[in-house]
Structures are given as structure tokens and as C-alpha cells.
Amino acid sequence: MDEILTLLNPWWKSGTVKKVLAKEFRRDMFKELIKAKEIKQITTLYGLRRVGKSTLLFQLIDELINNKTDPSMILYFSFDQKVSDLNDIFSEYSMLNQLDLENGKYFFFLDEIQKLKDWQNKIKIYYDLYPNIKFFISGSSNLGLRKNASESLAGRIQFLRLEPLSFDEWLKINKIKIEKNKTNLYQKELKHNFIWYLKTPFPEIAPLREDILIRKYIDDFIVSRILFYDISKEFKDVDMDLLETLKNIFFNDPGFIINVDALARDLQRGKENILKHINYLNQGLITRTVKNYRKGELSSSRKFKKIYPYHPCFCYGIDESKLIENLIVSILDAKYYWREKEKEVDIIQHKIPIEVKYKNTIANDDLKNIIYFMQKFKQLKGIMITKASEEKRGSIKLIPAWKVAFKGI
DSSP states (O other): OHHHHHHHOTHHHHSSOOTTTSOSOOOTTHHHHHHHTTSSSEEEEEESTTSSHHHHHHHHHHHHHHTTOOGGGEEEEETTTOOOOHHHHHHHHHHHTTOOTTSSOEEEEEETGGGSTTHHHHHHHHHHHOTTEEEEEEEEBSTTTHHHHHHHTTTTEEEEEEOSOOHHHHHHHTTOOOOGGGTTTTHHHHHHHHHHHHHOOSTTTTTOOOHHHHHHHIIIIIIHHIIIIIIHHHOTTOOHHHHHHHHHHHHHSTTEEOOHHHHHHHHTOOHHHHHHHHHHHHHTTSEEEEEEOOSSGGGOEEEEEEEEESSGGGOOSSOHHHHHHHHHHHHHTOOEEEEETTEEESEEETTEEEEEOOSSOOOGGGGHHHHHHHHHTTOSOEEEEESSOOEEETTEEEEEHHHHHHHOO
């Protein structure tokens, strides 16, 4: 244990964090972590694999040391390396550094903690016994974190979800300088890079421009590992054939309307089993579900839910407009769409209808569903996401998708 702790915490001897660990580029989330170090609650960083969670932790450790925190008062442990009991880790740590955990201000970073059985109850003991220890924990996806912590650590924990790179972050990591208040001046650069951003929203592959390498990275290091490692470890009753079949269906048709009866018939599986496996995909951040909006968000329909890949980079070989719709759903973390007979609006965000029509020319007929929704629900404005058009038509604002990705709505 002493060897692995010394290996994982080189700053105990060197007084510094290696640049290969605390990389130069900092995600926007770093500012939230800086604020979080001042609060008592356990700070939990979660998100997809390879979005940069461990790097953020090392960057925060680097920040603490640069601001005069004694390096020996900072402990990092990754349960990716070895699954050990917290008591063994903390006892060995205090012995190696000759420290009394009851005295002083400590910062403990526990990476991939969901791999430690019953972690939430074990960490609760130390949280209550040692109010002078600030805990930062992280985990891949949503698995074993929110689900396990919701009861045991209620009031003791805060969650920060780290998403794939935003377009702004992607541009910065590629050292492409764009002034936010001069987007029209940089239209050519933004449009060109927007296509590559769709494919490479992870820090390690953001500079890649080889489609085969990009696809292999996403399939092998993100999607497959979540399916065949994270989900299969967390849920013992998982049917991997069914899970992968559902994943393929949803990846090939973003915005797929879930008809459980039809799926059960086609796949020869029980309806409850199918719903359970859709939930596993959602918890693994492989997919996301969007509900059918009714008169209000609280009365959204349980029927006709849509399902999307968590991010459009998971898909390939599908219609471009579907990819953009998927992107906008992901950027907005959309929870609702609206459907009534033959009429449909892609997203309802804070009661505002948002439709994606990814084409160069928008006809008035393309606006009819938004207009119908606005009249029906007495909504004063709507938004159309386009490929190129930017204008106002009455109360409806037309915005190009690349600009939404860069600046928001």
C-alpha cells in the first residue's frame, strides 16, 4: 500500500504536480471546483469517460499547492489502480506522512470511487468524524454515484456533472482564437470547425482530423467500456445482447420514439426488461430520454418518450439534420419535446418551442408547428435552429446551429 500511495502522490516528495497530470488546458468546470473547496460538503465530479475528470482533480491539487497548501496534506487515490478499504488508505497515508488527521486542514481526492463497494456509507463515517477533511470524489458516468449517495449522504454531498467539451472549450484546446462578441466576423472559421467539433468533443481527440482514429477512440475507449465494463459491473442482471441491440437502434435513429410494445414484439423480450435496459443506458450516459410535453412540465406524458444518444459523436452514417438535432438536445440538456397528432416541436425549453431545421433556406411553412404551439400555449416567442439563416420572423428567432453551439440561445 505504501508504494502505490507514494506513486500516486509524487508531490509529497517533489512538492509539485507533474505537468503531464495537471495539463495546461483547463475546463470551464475548474472554476466551480475552486469554489467548492471552500464548502464542507463532499464534492462529486461525474460524467462520461475521457471528459477530463481526473485531470481536473490534478489541476485542483496543483492549484492548492501553488497557493501554499502543504503537499503532505493532500491525498489522491484512484480505485482504478486498486480497490482498497478507506481505513487502510487513510491509516497508511497518515503513517507515511506522520500526520494526525484530527489536526489541520486536509484535502482528499478519491477517483473512480464507485468501484469501492458500499463507498457511500464508508465515506460518511469519515465525513462525520473529520470535519477538517474536504472530500473530492469522482466517477465515470452516473453509475453507482447519484443512485447510491441519494439517501446515505443526503445533505452531505453536491454533484457536478462534467459534460463533453463545449464548442468554446474545443476551440480553445485547439488554440483557435475567436472573439465572442464578433461571431459574424469569424463565421468562416466557426462553420469549418463546427463540423470537427461534432466529431471530437473529448480533450484527447479534439485535435484529431482522422475519421477512422476518431471513430475507434469513441467506440473503444468510451462507448464499449461503459457498456461492457461499467454497466455490466454495476448491474448483475444485465443482458448484454439486449443492451447492445438497443444501443444500436437508438444510435441509428436519434430521436427514436419509444414504443415498448413494438420493441418487445420485435426483440422477443419482456416490456419490463426492455424498460430496465433503457434505464441502464441512460444511467451510463450512453443515451438520454426526452419526455412528451403536455400543458406543463409536471404533467408531461409518459407515452411517446424520445431517446437520443447522449452526444451526437456516438453516431455515424446518419442524416446530418438528425445529428444537429441531437447536438442541440445535448447542449440544452433538453427534457421535453412536444407532439400532437401530426404536429411536433423538437424541444420545449422553459416553455419556449425550439425546432431544428438544418437547411440553408427556411420557408414559412417550416414554422407552422412552432406557430401552432405558440398559439395553443399562449407563448410569446419561439426559436428555429438553422444551417445558415439568421433573422427574426415575427416572434420567431432563427439562429444557425454553429452560433448556438458557440454562444448559446
